[in-house]
Amino acid sequence: MASVSISGIQKSFGPAAVLRDVSLSIADGEFLTLLGPSGCGKSTLLRILAGLEMQDAGSISIGERSVDGLRPKRRDVAMVFQSYALYPHMTVAANMALPLRMRRLSAIQRWPFVGRLLPSVTRLAAEIDTEVTRTAKSLGIGHLLARKPGQLSGGQRQRVAVGRAMVRHPAVFLMDEPLSNLDAKLRVQMRTEIKELHQRLGSTFVYVTHDQAEAMTLSDRVAVMLEGELLQVAPPQNIYADPDDRRIAEFIGSPKINMLDGVVRERGAIDVVGSTLAIDADALPGTPLTLGIRPENLHLTDHGGQGALTGSVRMIEHMGSDLFVHLDLAGLDHPFIARLLAERAPHIAPGQTLHLGVRPERVLLFTRTGRRLRRQDEATPSSVTPFRDVAQ
Amino acid sequence: MSRPAATMESAGTMAQAGDRGASQLLSASPAKRRAFAEGATAWMLAGLAVFLLLALFFVPVLGVVLIALTDWQFGSASFSFVGLANFREVFTDQGFRASLLNTILYVLIVVPGTVVSGLAIALLIESGRSCRAFYRAIHFLPFMATLTAMAIAWEALLHPTIGLINQTLAAMGLPTANWLRDENTALPVLAVIGIWQNLGYAMVLFLAGLKSIPQDLYDAANVDGADMWLDRLRTVTLPMLGPVTMFVVIVVALRAFEAFDTVKVLTQGGPGHASELLLYTLYRESFEYLRTGYGAAVAVVFLLIVVTLTLVQTRIVDKKVHYQ
Helix, strand or coil, X not given: CCCEEEEEXXXXXXXEEEEEEEEEEECCCCEEEEECCCCCCHHHHHHHHHCCCCCCEEEEEECCEECCCCCHHHCCEEEECCCCCCCCCCCHHHHHHHHHHHHHCCCCXXXXXXXXXXXXXXXXXXXXXXXXXXXHHHCCCHHHCCCXXXXXXXXXXXXXXXXXXXXXXXXXXXXXCCCXXXXXXXXXXXXXXXXXXXXXXXXXXXXXXXXXXHHHHXXXXXXXEECCEEEEEECHHHHXXXXXXXXXXXXXXXXXXXXXXXXXXXXXXXXXXXXXXXXXXXXXXXXXXXXXXXXXXXXXXXXXXXXXXXXXXXXXXXXXXXXXXXXXXXXXXXXXXXXXXXXHCCCCCCCCEEEEEECHHHCXXXXXXXXXXXXXXXXXXXXXXXXXXXXX | CHHHHHHXXXXXXXXXXXXXXXXXXXXXXXXXXXHHHHHHHHHHHHHXXXXXXXXXXXXXXXXXXXXXXXXXXXXXXXXXXXXXHHHHHHHHCHHHHHHHHHHHHHHXXXXXXXXXXXXXXXXXXXXXXXXXXXXXXXXXXXXXXXXXXXXXXXXXXXXXXXXXXXXXXXXXXXXXXXXXXXXXXXXXXXXXXXHHHHHHHHHHHHHHHHHCCCHHHHHHHHHHCCCCHHHHHHHHHHHHCHHHHHHHHHHHHHHHHCCXXXXXXXXXXXXXXXXXXXXXXXXXXXXXXXXXXXXXXXXXXXXXXXXXXXXXXXHHXXXXXXXX
């Protein structure tokens, strides 16, 4: 168990900068997810944490101890790989025992045949055996110990990989997209199991994923990475509702957030696609802004004009309790999506003109460079982010 | 698998049907006619290959087995069947026994030598960054070169007085030897040349095998603590190279059993029988002493060894080195 502190990490592969000055503090026992699209550098950061790659600049400490330059096995971390990386020629038991054998037995004691003759090897091997069996049982794979990875299903292999990481009680668990090779149903089930595992072990988890659902459901905090930069570190609900950057708002949420270009008309009024919304922006009249409106923050109204957006229905997606209504708005070249409760919007048909009301307090404002512009009445992030003090 | 088998079977039944006459066939059901057409097509397509296999392999083998049962001498107009007399002679003959033992010894030196050195060179090339193509090429060259020509180069190197090897040894104050004329060194020297010739081939196969090992496994081994080279080798590299290694062992063993060029050019099996290998014995008995029947018996024994080796590969070993 340990906190992790990452400061000023930079990494380039040739001319391509993969990580640009990434700093992050992870509390002891926290479940932190590195979330971002593929190629954003999240896996590289995890590999640097594990010691599998060396950073070009910056430093890392685990539990107050600097681990820069330490080999992976000296860092007290365990890693679960996307491919599971189980040794195909070893049984499940041997796979799980390997980290313990490497640590507790000397090089000579590990020699085949000869090693077994040395004193205390039998006792150590028996201890390792007991621990492996106990860990396997706790993961529900006790009956698979004699099998080889090739004879296991995807979910079972995943458990073995977790078991191999767990068996030596590392201070930090590193997980690199551990669920992405599973089918959708199993992924949801294993997600729950990983969450339970974290609660049971109380260790620090650093989890890399590109799947926002995993990030939102598992994490204490989510660190969103894009193009090698850490954009925001916050609890899942804040990442969704209170993003610092336009790119985060667009990356998180399905269907995607609607982005509308607008201009501040005066205090408390913003002109946007043929309408005026009563939003109090901290900006001078004439300032161009981008408004981010999540599809579920729209509702049907019976009048157009002031405070509402008007468009014609292009397509409707029925999702059971909800409808995703795709609309064409005058002056907008991409579709605008509203998520409406099915029971409140029973008679919508393509071609129909709809008026949608917007709740001003739910609109996210961004400058044209993509930086978040908080309204004056909005809470500052520090008051709603429990780990913010740790993160900075 | 089942489809070609079914086709062959139907071809068989249709061949019988053919005997009963075309009129019966015309009155047969559409399903049967279709099966006949399929069978005919199958035989047509496979025919050439089957013919070549019979003409170039099975018939000659049968011929050799038959000759082995006679006392025929090359060029003589008459022969008589002598049963298993040739085989009895083969197994009681001191010369053949020496040759067989030499061959086994030769294989036992060449196979491990080639596998270990091929693997070591592959690992070295793979771990470095520069000049990979160059190292690959120079180590692969001996395999591509004509061994007879290379053997002459070796003969020059091994020459007892003016050869580079003895000169070098003498310059360093080490004892020299008449490598190819000394019964203690002739066979080992031939084996070393065999290793030199085959290691490029083993290296190329190992390089391909190394490329197919997922980097993730090395990463996992690193995190798990198996990060010294010997641990990495034992935990990941060697087990993952299992199938390739097995293939290399079998192929190199077969090639070692077939060693002939170096013996013929460098030692002619001498001194005495010290460097005589099976294929050379076969050649000499058949084409120098013209004892064709006896030579054929040696060939049959040789063929049995080679076939057994191949069967071992396909039957037993395949199961043990694949991990699925």
